[in-house]
Amino acid sequence: MxxxxxxxxxxxxxxxxxxxxxxxxxxxxxxxxxxxxxxxxxxxxxxxxxxxxxxxxxxxxxxxxxxxxxxxLVDGRSTVGLSGLLNQPHDQDQLEGSAPIQPELRAIDAYNGRDLLVGYLRSLGITTVHTGHGPGALISGQTFVIKTHATEVTQGVVKTQAMVAATLGDGARSREAGKAPGTRAKQIAMLRAELVAAQEYARKLKEAEKGKEPARDLRKETLVQVLRKELPLLATAHRAQDILSLLRLAQEFNLDIVLDGGAEASLVLAELKAAKVSVILHPTMSRTFGELENASLETAARLQAAGIPFSFQSGFEGYVPKTRVVLWEGAMAAANGLAFDQALQALTITPAKLLGIADRVGxxxxxxxxxxxxxxxxxxxxxxxxxxxxxxxxxxxxxxxxxxxxx
Incomplete structure (x- = not known):
């Protein structure tokens, strides 16, 4: 080695x-x-x-x-390089637990291209990964895109900022009694409040005289990028009710959103298509319990039939080896309703288009x-x-x- x-x-x-x-x-x-x-x-x-x-x-x-x-191959959503092989605190940088909303955290500042998991994916034909802060917080941070050959982060960056990662549903509930967010309503209220505050920050910046601008606020600056559609909101949601809440929030603030996960996406196909939302589908081989109890090996085929763009992802596992392999995710979908070419496109050109890098890869x-x-x-x-x-x-x-x- x-x-x-x-x-x-x-x-x-x-x-x-x-x-x-x-x-x-x-x-x-x-x-x-x-x-x-x-x-x-x-x-x-x-x-x-x-x-x-x-x-x-x-x-x-x-x-x-x-x-x-x-x-x-292009991995549509990962935490590899932030979540390391050893599964120990020192190589687990995909989730910062000190606050529920931290959009200012940059994945590029935590990525370790020398981690053995990056090499493992590379050896299986994965050349580009969309990786960064993972699900588990209301807003966990940013994602970015990098080639898997890069041992030093600056050597292979394709996109320094790709999306801002959010989570709705059980995955974003506080694990401490009495600490927000404890309910779904509180989650949406907190997101709405942050977006409104970012709108006000953007207004003050626009109207301020030169030299009298408000003090820099990294959190608000990042959310202003989301409001301006410079960065999509990548929202992990599995339950149909959370997906619909996400669509309403996106409409309220005119956001570009990408659905991450979508175990119950097949229940809201019409709504997703009407909103022109792309899906980075939950790993096909996810363990189906909790919010993923209605996940299906056939969800990819249903999205394909409905004309909804989707890609595969390695996602995040809470145990060793901390990543799946999109090649095998595509293979499972190809055995459950997708044609070969459709599955291959969901591993190559579709995620490249979704990430805005199809001029280079895919x-x-x-x-x-x-x-x-x-x-x-x-x-x-x-x-x-x-x-x-x-x-x-x-x-x-x-x-x-x-x-x-x-x-």
Missing amino acids: IRFGLLFSLSASLGAQSLAVRADLLHTSVGPAIRDGIVLIQDGRIMAVGRAADVKLPEGTVVHRAKVAVPG SLEKGKDGDVALFDGDPFEFTTHCVGTIINGVMVSRGEETRGPVR
């Missing part, structure tokens, strides 16, 4: 390679699969995609072969980042292995992290 870490650091420091991936079956996520397809990558960018017979490779191009190749197209995942068979089959992960035109993993126990 240490040997691989040194090798990876060396390859990353050398800069992007000129290479090609040739696959028996190449999935681009934006069109039909290409048999005997090839992706040419130079200086970290995709230069050509097509049939091997139609793409001329420059002399000296290194060619990697695979049975199947797909765009680098599909194999000329001009995009050279991120490719290589497999020795159908990616959704349990016996298949990820045999290579390429990020920005560099082979950063050959699956080493999955060939033994993660420790």
